[in-house]
Amino acid sequence: MSGHDSKYFSTTKKGEIPELKEELNSQYKDKRKDAVKKVIAAMTVGKDVSSLFTDVVNCMQTENLELKKLVYLYLINYAKSQPDLAILAVNTFVKDSQDPNPLIRALAVRTMGCIRVDKITEYLCDPLQRCLKDDDPYVRKTAAICVAKLYDINAELVEDRGFLDALKDLISDNNPMVVANAVAALAEIQETSSRPIFEITSSTLTKLLTALNECTEWGQVFILDALSKYKATDAREAENIVERVTPRLQHANCAVVLSAVKMILLQMELITSTDVVRNLCKKMAPPLVTLLSAEPEIQYVALRNINLIVQKRPTILAHEIKVFFCKYNDPIYVKMEKLEIMIKLASDRNIDQVLLEFKEYATEVDVDFVRKAVRAIGRCAIKLERAAERCISVLLELIKIKVNYVVQEAIIVIKDIFRRYPNTYESIIATLCESLDTLDEPEAKASMIWIIGEYAERIDNADELLESFLESFPEEPPQVQLQLLTATVKLFLKKPTEGPQQMIQVVLNNATVETDNPDLRDRAYIYWRLLSTDPEAAKDVVLAEKPVISDDSNQLEPSLLDELLANIATLSSVYHKPPDAFVTRVKTVSRTEEEDYPDASEGGYSESPAHTANIGASSPATTSNAQSAAARQPAAAPAPVPDLLDLMGMDNNSAIVPTDRPASPAGPPLPVLLPAPTGQGLQISAQLIRRDGQIFYSMLFENNSQIPLDGFMIQFNKNTFGLAAGGPLQVPQLQPGSSASTLLPMVLFQNISPGPPSTVLQVAVKNSQQPVWYFNDKLPLNVLFSEDGRMERSTFLETWKSLPDSNEVSRDFPAIVINSVEATLDQLAAFNMFFIAKRKHSNQDVLYLSAKIPRGIPFLIELTAAIGVPGLKCALKTPNPEFAPLFFEAVETLLKS
């Protein structure tokens, strides 16, 4: 029954275009039809046949439906490049939209909607209006989608012409397919509009749930997806909805099943009856399992979704772990996802079976899969305390096979197991040490070195082992160098004998003088100074007890998980990223721009292929935001954020705050701390501020030098409150003459300097081009005042009385004038100093306030002043009177301003 269209591809004669032109104008119908087919064939293989536009359009007036469709197809592709000529087609379109044959009416409207040329769009409105009310459901269902197309081109037009209301009317259409398409169109329009256009009321809900039974499979998907936005009012309604959706779980179409699952999961949130919930979980399991017998690509989508579902409702598939065992001929992407889910479902009950599986996988051929299997064993050990021992014995068995990458992977996970169960399984270290010389991957080496350093006192020849690595120190990757440095310091602190002492000399020398890696050098200097000033303190720091790590297999944040679950079956659920992270809705680019790139761009993405290539080359998974930003402005410098993160790679788990938040929206200019002349053209202004209960270092960088500056990093010296950076400094590359501001989140109690409290904050900033700049800032105590500093009156009195008088300090500020009690109190309250009470004492007002700094140190404050008269007396009572000078300094600054 096959056709023989391939002959249309075969004309390669020289005068192809003129020849086609001639044929298109032939008087014979068949010849014209063949010619159009040849044109389409040429178009398909990428030849430019736009010059034949007029000739092709001339063939449009035909009774032959097949020919008409081909001409329409041509128009969709080339109308944009020939907008002036496209107008030639309008008449035929309008005429066709009134054809007695419904197929032709629908075809005309469908095609017109695909042609994004203003002139055509104008003429589309009238036919569309008619078609929305057409007698034939086939025309109506096509018109419904056409409204969405038009909205994408010209939203205003759609609203002005009342198409939205017409579309809403179609929801009550008696034909289920029209209803489904209208729902799809409305849902899409709603997504791009900020105004409420399509709100599902309970009556629409009922209507749509009924339509569900009669729709095509795809229509069911549209409706279920739209309804998943509906929030049921109470548990009863939710139960009703679920009851009507549950039968869809038996559908053969995987998209229907997943959309039904999505809807059920969302409604389950509201259902309170545990019986109902349990029952639903039971009903959802078999359909989910059945998805695993579909095509591998669909299995993959299903597995990514199941991964989310088991995080939210582990009970659904708790007994089905066997179906996730990998088949020998599963594609690798299916195997990898199955492995993830097996880890999530592993429990004390099934761990033996699971371990047997993992062990088999660890002997397979695909290296990535084998590694993942080994890692999976480790993750199970960390997750299931009672099975840890069995997991470890499996790992040891695998190590004995002596397959290089298996051994390395095993060592990496064993390091984690040690951190999870300290002082439990160290007996296996000896076995690990046997594989020492086979390690050649940085992560495995680093892990092994960490183990040696951590347990140096139990390994007799720890110094020899470490020494063997030291010879190649300069050649090692940074990860290994850092571990070697730390491990050597640990060894020295644990066994301060001659050998280790020599080693430490070598290492410190290597890591400071011989290296240009700033992380390594900084760490080395810190150790060096620690060791030389106070070895005991060094012990406290370096050998401090580490927090126990925990299982990370349920790693998604609950709020993110909920968002992803609301997006089941979509890309978002496959990427495990919220839609905003990878979708950039680009509005249509204006016509003029498009004319320059007739073929290349259909819309917002006007990238050249080469440019696309660049974007794709950088890891697509993690930097989507940066990429899309770059995609929109090809001229802009590459977004610097990812690189910076790499440079700062030391502390990636700490909070990262977006850089581009305005430093302080309308506040006063920041004080200049590093003037441009001192900083070779770099000027830094900064101030500590408190916002939303967190301390930030608000900074402004101005580059007045002649060179671009990048790679900014910051470090704070020890200070009274141990204030330190809570994340890497995020400053983009600074072009000469430009500036950037940033908010650096700060954390407390990191490196506390001993001695009397002081407000001095020493800061060091460096970049890749200049030397390190040091400057001093002041630490205003008021940024530490916490939001919970308010005290009950009675508590205040009790605390006041309970503190001895020696804890009371007072100071006079002769220059300060209080003009209005109210204003002053407001001003202080803004800095978390809370008003308690007020009394009159002759002509003076006495105000009582409270404040609190971290670690729960309360400040009880008494302010005495006469309104309008200079002079303020401030008395402070606190358990830690040593902070008083700092406090007075802060009060003075606050009230002076």
Add this chain to the structure above:
Amino acid sequence: MPVAASAIYFLNLRGDVLINRLYRDDVGGNMVDAFRVHIMQTKELGTCPVRQIGGCSFFYMRISNVYIVIVVSSNANVACAFKFVVEAVTLFKSYFGGAFDEDAIRNNFVLIYELLDEIMDFGYPQNLSPEILKLYITQEGVRSPFSSKAADKPVPNATLQVTGAVGWRREGLLYKKNEVFLDIVESVNLLMSSKGSVLRCDVTGKILMKCFLSGMPDLKLGLNDKIGLEKESQLKSRPAKSGKTIELDDVTFHQCVNLTRFNSEKTVSFVPPDGEFELMKYRITEGVNLPFRVLPTIKELGRTRMEVNVKVKSVFGAKMFALGVVVKIPVPKQTAKTSFQVTSGRAKYNPSIDCLVWKIRKFPGQTEPTLSAEIELISTITEKKSWTRPPIQMEFQVPMFTASGLRVRFLKVWEKSGYNTVEWVRYITKAGSYEISILISILALITEAPACEDSGTGAIYVNLQKRSAEHMAFGHQQRC
């Protein structure tokens, strides 16, 4: 958003565009270049079917020598997209008469363009039922057998049928002889660990139906499944008949089946599409009858010799037989010489897949042929590079046997004209992925084998009214 695609591309293995269709404006016409550069020409190919490149995401599937690539830039419904591709390929195959490959696409590109225009609008899948589309999308040579009208004159009412509630069946069908053929095809998946315990064993079955019925018939299918029977006996308030009932883990139905009714009454009732379709799929994990047991013994005699003994035992009825039995026994890569003895069938060493392949064309029930082989290995320097020991795999088909024990109890046909219908049913069990691990340290593994596949060969249709399956001859048997 249930949008499934912004653009769809059909590429050959070199990455040339065979056909493409842009449905939405949000992806560039050249995005497929990115796919070519970043997926097709790299090792990424086949590592993950959903990929993001730049602002666009690509979903791709390979079907014979064609890549079908869907491009989107929004948060599209991936499940919908892949299912659309699968269904579209089924549709194309039905138009092309079976094959879907590069040549078929080139030879039918006009038709494909036309279909692509029809089955998806602005990225939203529309009706993909071949039966309905063939009413009004026709090409030379692909004319609906029932319409003798010219290609460009649509069948009246076509549009109503496309959008109708029974969007999968035409009206006004007429057959002289009204017949229904049911094929129950089961594949048994078995995975046995090296220790000999069954790790996974399940049966996935499907009921394929060929309908040649006039008018708009209502059908009702009865199986010997537990829930359906219980419900029936409840409704008729009489005790369930004794006999084997089976428990289905999960069922999914063709869109023609009324799901709401299945949910409430547990009956499978439907208005079937015309011709051939897959009515339902089911899965069973409990009480599976495995048709074969495999008993392998693999001994390594020194460094360069191995001895392999495999006994395969058929455990179905002696009057039945399996067809196309193939046992693939893996051997190490460095195999140099092999010698065999088999008590039945033929065996040879196939170096391209590193397996001993033992074929038995016709395998009667209750027999146990054996294979014994000696294998000499080349001793190599990298000798100790351990052999990964893939599992033994087996293929087979057992006609007239269901591993699940599923039986069709009745198929009722109602049509307002009240004609008589002849119903035929046939059963076959095939091997799905049927695997037994082999491990060095363990000398013998006891395996229960799974069953077979393929409706084509030895199975026979049995008239539903007549139950004596045992003495059935080949060929379609007619009702008396």
